[in-house]
Every structure is written in structure tokens, then in C-alpha cells.
Amino acid sequence: MVDVRDAVVAMGGFPALAGATLDVREGDIVVLAGPNGAGKTTLLRLCAGLVTPVRGSAQVFGLDVAEQRDAVRRRVGFLGHANGLYGELTTRENVAFHAALVGASNDEVDAALQRMNLAGRAADVTVARLSAGQRRRCALANIVVRRAGLWLLDEPHAGLDSDARAELDETLLSARRSGATIVLASHDLERLGNLRPRIVRIQSGIVVSDTAAGASTTGVAP
Amino acid sequence: MRRTAAAVFRKDVLVELRSRALLTRVVPFAVLVLVLFAIALDSEPLVLRAGAGLVWMTTLFSALVVVQRSFEVERRDGALDVLKTLGVDGAALFVGKAAALIVQLLALVVVLLAGAVVLYGVNVEPSALVLLVTTAVLGSCGLGLVGTLYGGLVSGTSSRDTLLPLLLMPVTAPVLIGATRATESAFGGDVTDATTAWAWVGLLAVFCVLFAVAGAMSFGPLLDSDS
Numbered sequence: 452m453v454d455v456r457d458a459v460v461a462m463g464g465f466p467a468l469a470g471a472t473l474d475v476r477e478g479d480i481v482v483l484a485g486p487n488g489a490g491k492t493t494l495l496r497l498c499a500g501l502v503t504p505v506r507g508s509a510q511v512f513g514l515d516v517a518e519q520r521d522a523v524r525r526r527v528g529f530l531g532h533a534n535g536l537y538g539e540l541t542t543r544e545n546v547a548f549h550a551a552l553v554g555a556s557n558d559e560v561d562a563a564l565q566r567m568n569l570a571g572r573a574a575d576v577t578v579a580r581l582s583a584g585q586r587r588r589c590a591l592a593n594i595v596v597r598r599a600g601l602w603l604l605d606e607p608h609a610g611l612d613s614d615a616r617a618e619l620d621e622t623l624l625s626a627r628r629s630g631a632t633i634v635l636a637s638h639d640l641e642r643l644g645n646l647r648p649r650i651v652r653i654q655s656g657i658v659v660s661d662t663a664a665g666a667s668t669t670g671v672a673p
Numbered sequence: 674m675r676r677t678a679a680a681v682f683r684k685d686v687l688v689e690l691r692s693r694a695l696l697t698r699v700v701p702f703a704v705l706v707l708v709l710f711a712i713a714l715d716s717e718p719l720v721l722r723a724g725a726g727l728v729w730m731t732t733l734f735s736a737l738v739v740v741q742r743s744f745e746v747e748r749r750d751g752a753l754d755v756l757k758t759l760g761v762d763g764a765a766l767f768v769g770k771a772a773a774l775i776v777q778l779l780a781l782v783v784v785l786l787a788g789a790v791v792l793y794g795v796n797v798e799p800s801a802l803v804l805l806v807t808t809a810v811l812g813s814c815g816l817g818l819v820g821t822l823y824g825g826l827v828s829g830t831s832s833r834d835t836l837l838p839l840l841l842m843p844v845t846a847p848v849l850i851g852a853t854r855a856t857e858s859a860f861g862g863d864v865t866d867a868t869t870a871w872a873w874v875g876l877l878a879v880f881c882v883l884f885a886v887a888g889a890m891s892f893g894p895l896l897d898s899d900s
Binding site: 501520521525528534535536539544549552553593 | 679683688691692750751754758760761
């Protein structure tokens, strides 16, 4: 599903990725771990078709991110540090907007809201009035309604309390059960135990280790 | 493309209706500028002579606020970045945002023209109504199209609030001049005759077509350039 080979990505003349290699199979939950500036976000952005490699190659769903950028973007769901929501609109209106962009039906909007546990009252509240956890789940509902097969999430647990984190983990596991493949960047490895992810460690723009899914994360420094 | 443009237009209009920024911030600001100009000029013949220009200058100043607001909504929670990741057609995004901006500007121009009638005592003959309406529509289109293009251009920069007026004002000079001359004629001034006024309207139309094409072609690459 994701096949990145020796990718070099330059950001402002600085090599944010210096020959990274990543292979993600369908149904994986992969966590990209590493210190600030290691290249986690750049690797996610590369997989989303938001940056292109100056050397090496990157393919997502068999599509080259440099040559078929728009096709790649249409098939992945990328969520950065911001949620990309409109505070004046309700949860349903935000999801319906994304649905309209991709031609999804109202039933799909309802299904996405249901899946993210945002149906009912939360659906008709303006996003500005939602909790941080609910806003995060609304952003994920946008990814669901876009029928993205690959979810690329940059620090999705940031700013959430422990309950919201647990809810988000449940959401991600449920998404995997529904066929989504998830790659996320996180500092907080010790709190990702519920996901039993595969952990790919990045340092200075290079993948330095790859730990199989379900291996213990205890005691692993981010 | 039509589906995307319609979705973006609906979303922008809905955000505006909910926030009421046009009604509570832009319109009061614009009317206040119109009133202050009248006080500053303090001469009925001068106000009558300058009325059309004051309406369009005020519209231009107000357009800066509306354009900044339109892209602030996209930037606040990273919505524009998310739209980029969707692979949304840049031309459709441009058309949707520009259309929403044009509707807002048109509403503002209608208020300002009514304000000119009330505050400056200008007289619009029924025969000049078609000219006035056409000028209002094309002037709003011109400002909306250029505003969307330049708003998108500076949206990723840290000095966007300063850059936008610096870039927008010189480019909109043809709109300002054309709309002012045509409106002067509609206001019954003897400076511009009807034939010349329609020639200015033609200039406005050409300007709109040029910026519609330029915006549709360049908006996508423009937004992508800061990815």
C-alpha cells in the first residue's frame, strides 16, 4: 500500500528526509516515532502527496506521489496538527461539506457521524462548541466520508485528555476493522499500547528501526 | 468542478451568515467611511461630484476586510491545508470562493449606493438603473476575482495583512476607475456621457474575464506552492 524507497525530501535546502524507506501493508497500524525534527511529519506528508522526493521514490496504492499527486491525495486522508474544521458550521455541516467535495451521499455523512460517535446532539452543535476530542473525531469523520483507505495522522492524540485518547484509540481500531490502514506520528509511545501498533523509529530523516506489531513499547524512549 | 465550486460557495456563504461579519463589521465600517468623507468634503457640489468615486473607494477598502476574513476562515484551523490534501480542483476552489466573495461585495455595494443616495443626495434616473446595476455587478465581480486570487497568494505568508493591500490596490485601479466613471454617469453627473460610461463597463467586463481565467488557471498551483 505504501512503498517508500530511499526517499530524500529537502525542505528549505535542509534534508528533512535523508533516504527514508517505509513499507506499509493493508490493515497495518504503524506509528512513526522519533524526536522533534526527525522527519516523521515529512514522511507522512510524502505519503499524502504533499511533498515530493528529490531522490528515491514513493508509491501509495501503486501510484507515484511525484507523477500522480492528485490521484494519491484523493485516496488518502491526511490529518495534520490542525483539524481543518470551520468553527461556525455544525459537525454535520463540516462533514457534509467534505462529502459534497467527493460526491458522497447524506447517508454516508450520517454513517460517518455514527461511526465517530458524533450522531445525535453533537451533530448539530457548531464545531467551536465541541470538546477537543470531539473536534478530532469530527476531523476523522471527514476522512471516513472521503472513503480514504489510508489514514495519515500527525500527532492525533496531542491536546487530548486521557478519556479522549482512549476514545480516539477505539475509533482508530474500529477504522482498522473497517478496512482502513493507519500511519500516525506520535511522541507518546507508552500510551499507544491499546493499538498494538508496528513502531517505525526515525532519526535524522532515516528509518533506524522497525518493531513488529504488538511488541511491548514500555521503556522505549520517543 | 461544478459540484466542488458549489460546495465551496455554499460553505463560505453559510460561514458568513453564521458569523455575520459583513453585517456587524464591514457594513458599519463602510457606511462610517462614507459619512466621514461627506463631513470632510463639507461641500454639496463637491460631494455630488465625488460621490461615485467615494462609493467605490469605500468598497475597495471594505473588500480588503472581506478578503482577509474569507481566507482567515480557511487558515484558522488549517482548513485550507486539508482542502489541498483532498486534491480539490484549484479552479473549482477559486470559482467557489470568488462567487461567495462577489455576493458579499455586491450586497455591500447596494448598501453603499443607497447610502450615497441618502447621504450625498445623488439622483439616479430610472433610465440609468441598468447602467448602475451592471456596473455594481461587474465592479463587485472584478474586486471579488482579484481579491480571491491575491488573497490566496498571500494566505500562506506571515505578512499577509500588509501584503494584501499593497498588491491588491494597484491591480484594482482599472476597476476603480471604470466603475467610478460608469457610476458617475448613472448618478447624473455631466462628467461622463452614457456612451463613454458603457465603454468603461466594457473595460470592467474585460477585466473580469481576464482575472477569472488567470485565477482559475493559477489558484491551484498558487496554493500548492507553499505546501
